[in-house]
Amino acid sequence: MIKLKQLLTSAVIATTTLLSVNSAMAADYPPHTINMVAPSGAGGGWDLTIRTVGKVLKDTGIVDANMPVVNRPGGGGAVNLAYMQTQKGKGDLISVYSPPILLTNLTGLTQYSYKDTTPIARLITDYAAFVVPENSKYKTIKEVMDALKKDPKSVKIGGTSSAGSMDHIQFLLVAKAAGVENLRNIDYISFQNGSLIAQALGGHVDLISTGLGDVAGLVESGKLYALAQTADKRIGSGLIAEIPTVKEEGINVTFENWRGLFGPKDMPEEAVAYWRDALQKMVETTEWKEALKRNGWDNAYQNDQDFTTFLGKTNEQYKGLIKEVFGR
Incomplete structure (x- = not known):
């Protein structure tokens, strides 16, 4: 009996100590600095998203920690994914990702996937946009597809993701739906150093495949002209609302480019809980809602648990997509 009491007492002490340690760890979070990572160069969709998140969290006082943005480009996000390992x-690293965190793994560009991270929250849905310089000879997405049907090498496509990843895949899906054959012969050039817009304006690529939010400002300024976007409806306001959907152009396909936040694998539970609370508060703020409208983003918030479930289902869908386009 005495031994049993001693064991129970020891267990209670151990449990109390563990709870105290966990409470102390939770009280110490967040750290003074949290690195907010865009796995791309400055100016792209990931960069815009993570900077917007950091600014809203800071401006609203939801997070007091320093949140410098770190750009870690390469491999369509694969370089940063490897670093996260x-x-x-x-708990002091938060990275934004979108479909490439699935696609780079499914196409064999990296051995790592979302399963090698801690999903924190899905935040938004952006849509693909296909834009050209204002002096381009192409005035509609149908004209681009007609040119590719005659010669798949006739139009140079530029994007910020690597070949086989987001910007490339979304264009190929539209091209396939439009009846373009020999998809592998289409020239796609990846610019992950932030020079894509300059390359297009300089005439080095004919069309940019990107996220609508990434180029909304340039479209509104008149420097770029949007041929089409991949939502199932017109979105945004002003000039953005005038961009036709690819379905309106007779191409029966839609595509969503969701974006969410991820931490390193085995991120401490107190950190996950902190971000769950912070982001739930953030998406309800006026500042965040204004950012959604300004960038043409749709609200797609999911907490960590729902986001993880979504990723599993979406990964299976993308497997079918990759097989259809690449035969893998």
Whole structure:
């Protein structure tokens, strides 16, 4: 009996100690600095998203920690994903990702996938946009597709993601739906150093495949002209609302480019809980809602648990997509 009491007492002490340690760890979070990572160069959709998140969290006082933005480009996000494997168990890194976190793995560009991270929240849905310089000879997406049907090498496509990833895949899906054959022969050039817009304006690529939010400002300024976007409806306001959907152009396809936040694998539970609370508050703020409208983003918030479920289902859908386009 005495032994049993001693064991129970020891267990209670151990449990109390563990709870105290966990409480202390939770009280110490967040750290003074949290690195907000865009796995791309400055100016792209990931960069815009993570900077917007950091600014809204800071401006509203939801997060007091310093949140510098770190750009870690390469491999359509694969370079940063590999780096995140060196940060397992840590809570001071938050990275934005979108479909490439699934696609780069499914196409064999990296051995890592979303399963090697801690999904934190899905935030928004953006849509693909296909834009050209204002002096382009192409005035509609149908004209581009007609040119590709005659010669798949006749139009140079530029994007910020690597070949086989987001910007490339979304264009190929539309081209396939439009009846373009020999999809593998289409020239796609990846610019992950932030020079894509300059390359297009300089005439080095004919068309940019990107996220609508990434180029909304340039479209509104008149420097770029949007041929089409991939939502199932007109979105945004002003000039953005005038952009036709590809379905309106007779191409029966839609495509969503969701974006969400991820931490390193085995991120401490107190960190996950902190971000769950912070982001739930953020998406209800006026500042965030104004950012959605300004960038042509749709609200697609999901907490960490729902986001993880979504990723599993979407990963299976993308497997079918990759097989259809690439035969893999």
